[in-house]
Amino acid sequence: MGNVTPSKDSAGPELDILLVIPWFGIGLTGGRFATLGAEFPFSIAMLMTNVEQHGFRASLLDTNLERDPLAALEREIKRRRPKIVGITSYSATIAHAERIAQKVKQVDDSITVILGGFHATAEPAECLNYFDGFDYVVHGEGELALIDLLDRLLNHKPTADTPNLAFRDGGQVVINPQGPIIHDLDELPFPDIDRTGFRRYEPTPPNYYSLPTIGIMASRGCPYKCTFCATHFQWNKTMRRMSRGLLVDWLEKFATDWGVRDFRFFDDTFTVPKKEVVEFCEEVLRRGLKIHWNCYSRVDTIDKELARLMKRAGCYHVKFGIEAGTQESLDRIRKNITLERAREAIAEVASLGIETKASFILGIHEESLAQSRATVDFALSLDLDYATFSIMMIFPGSEDYAQWKAAGRIPDKFKWDKPIYSSPHEIEELRSMLKQAYRRFYLRPRFALGMLSSLVHDPVCQFNRVTHLAKHMVTPSPR
Ligand code: B12
Numbered sequence: 001m002g003n004v005t006p007s008k009d010s011a012g013p014e015l016d017i018l019l020v021i022p023w024f025g026i027g028l029t030g031g032r033f034a035t036l037g038a039e040f041p042f043s044i045a046m047l048m049t050n051v052e053q054h055g056f057r058a059s060l061l062d063t064n065l066e067r068d069p070l071a072a073l074e075r076e077i078k079r080r081r082p083k084i085v086g087i088t089s090y091s092a093t094i095a096h097a098e099r100i101a102q103k104v105k106q107v108d109d110s111i112t113v114i115l116g117g118f119h120a121t122a123e124p125a126e127c128l129n130y131f132d133g134f135d136y137v138v139h140g141e142g143e144l145a146l147i148d149l150l151d152r153l154l155n156h157k158p159t160a161d162t163p164n165l166a167f168r169d170g171g172q173v174v175i176n177p178q179g180p181i182i183h184d185l186d187e188l189p190f191p192d193i194d195r196t197g198f199r200r201y202e203p204t205p206p207n208y209y210s211l212p213t214i215g216i217m218a219s220r221g222c223p224y225k226c227t228f229c230a231t232h233f234q235w236n237k238t239m240r241r242m243s244r245g246l247l248v249d250w251l252e253k254f255a256t257d258w259g260v261r262d263f264r265f266f267d268d269t270f271t272v273p274k275k276e277v278v279e280f281c282e283e284v285l286r287r288g289l290k291i292h293w294n295c296y297s298r299v300d301t302i303d304k305e306l307a308r309l310m311k312r313a314g315c316y317h318v319k320f321g322i323e324a325g326t327q328e329s330l331d332r333i334r335k336n337i338t339l340e341r342a343r344e345a346i347a348e349v350a351s352l353g354i355e356t357k358a359s360f361i362l363g364i365h366e367e368s369l370a371q372s373r374a375t376v377d378f379a380l381s382l383d384l385d386y387a388t389f390s391i392m393m394i395f396p397g398s399e400d401y402a403q404w405k406a407a408g409r410i411p412d413k414f415k416w417d418k419p420i421y422s423s424p425h426e427i428e429e430l431r432s433m434l435k436q437a438y439r440r441f442y443l444r445p446r447f448a449l450g451m452l453s454s455l456v457h458d459p460v461c462q463f464n465r466v467t468h469l470a471k472h473m474v475t476p477s478p479r
């Protein structure tokens with residue numbers, strides 16, 4: 001990526017930047033279950049590697065792995081004395097990001113705090129207006145912008161015209177336009193997963209096949225336009241992909257250097273374009289790579305022939321966003337799929353022995369409670385191994401959010417310490433429907449039989465998952 005300068009020794013005591021990942025599990029995501037298992041923060045590890053490749057000293061603190069996140073932060077600041085702390089954010093974690101920023105200032109108020117990530121991109125002005133702890137906000141793609149900003153801050157150059165930057169100027173917030181993006185994702189640095197401690201991460205079963213495991217995102221953007229989704233906002237409506245050959249090189253390196261043979265592809269829709277998925281699978285097969293992987297797909301971007309090839313290349317599990325069980329609600333969120341195709345696609349993939357999982361949303365905009373119930377019934381009627389249900393929330397960056405904001409429906413000075421639900425119905429009714437949905441789905445004999453049959457067909461994978469789940473039950477997660 002551009003002029004890469006050799007990395008300085010990052011093991012020394014003083015850091016240029018400490019990157020911090022806020023914890024989640026309370027607030028928007030709610031409940032203990034969110035802390036069961038944790039995902040390796042691949043993109044932030046990549047951001048860190050990139051910073052180091054440009055000659056800065058960087059380190060990463062993932063507070064999700066800490067029993068007492070703020071105490072761990074204080075320890076790390078006193079030990080490494082960073083000049084800058086960079087915090088990543090989703091809307092679900094912005095309230096925690098603010099607590100982290102305040103703690104940083106309390107420990108050492110000479111440290112500059114920079115906020116980045118999804119929430120920063122969607123709401124740069126609000127992040128500076130409603131939260132005191134952030135000195136700068138970087139919106140949009142982070143790699144190039146962060147290097148530019150670090151260079152200016154650490155070398156005492158003017159920052160006012162830095163691309164992607166938002167900052168306070170007197171009583172006003174200034175938001176600079178976004179600068180160049182990385183058009184060719186092959187220029188992204190290969191992340192040092194060892195230095196970022198990938199072995200400490202164990203995602204929630206059934207999200208993985210075997211440990212150690214990592215999640216990778218090999219593309220940015222999605223060609224679809226679902227109204228509840230924030231992804232196109234973040235990626236400038238472009239879709240970019242790493243070349244499939246390089247992706248396989250990376251997987252091979254993860255496998256040979258670190259023994260990682262299990263991957264989750266976090267790409268929004270891994271199965272587009274079909275030609276490249278075929279290319280990827282054929283390359284994995286050509287090299288004889290023995291790996292397992294799962295991915296997100298859409299019911300209209302997969303067919304039996306493609307799924308068969310994916311299975312041969314190591315795919316054991318596919319996740320679909322089906323979202324609704326009535327055509328009216330599907331059309332309202334512009335999902336652009338039909339119920340018939342959803343049923344067909346799940347049956348096709350399941351018939352090959354690939355695990356299927358789908359996500360469903362209750363309380364979609366003005367849908368009636370009967371329509372939400374129809375979504376649960378539809379989920380139960382499909383040949384699915386797993387399902388997730390959630391209540392529709394309005395997230396910054398989505399088209400729904402922009403409409404709500406324009407209509408004055410977002411509370412003033414909202415700090416994202418609680419969700420904004422889209423449904424006009426009593427939320428308690430939807431919560432109880434949600435609980436019932438999980439009970440109805442997972443307490444069916446069909447689910448138990450499915451588990452038994454996969455224990456017979458794939459004992460290694462199921463053994464891994466069951467022992468992990470049992471371990472979590474006896475040993476509580478960090479917080
Ligand atoms: C993987 C993923 C997850 C994983 C996270 C695993 C992990 N440890 O990485 C899991 C499954 C845990 C997850 C959970 C949730 N997720 Co999620 N997730 C994603 C997904 C698919 C990819 C994220 C990613 O890796 N992106 C790639 C990297 C490169 O992008 P990035 O992280 O934003 O980082 C770039 C910039 O933002 C910037 N940057 C980031 N941090 C920083 C920090 C600094 C200092 C700087 C300068 C720059 C910078 O630079 C990076 C490189 O360019 C996205 C969709 C998407 N396509 O991105 C949704 C997405 C981010 N998730 C979303 C949501 C809603 C959730 C949940 C709330 C869902 C729920 N209801 O429970 C939870 C909340 C999680 C939390 N932490 O609170 C929304 C966020 C919307 C919003 N406004 O916040 C998204 C956009 C999905 C969507 N379609 O709308 N998620």
Ligand code: SF4
Pocket residue numbers: 222223224225226229230231268269298321
């Ligand atoms: S929900 Fe999925 S298919 Fe729809 S825009 Fe978002 S990532 Fe793309």
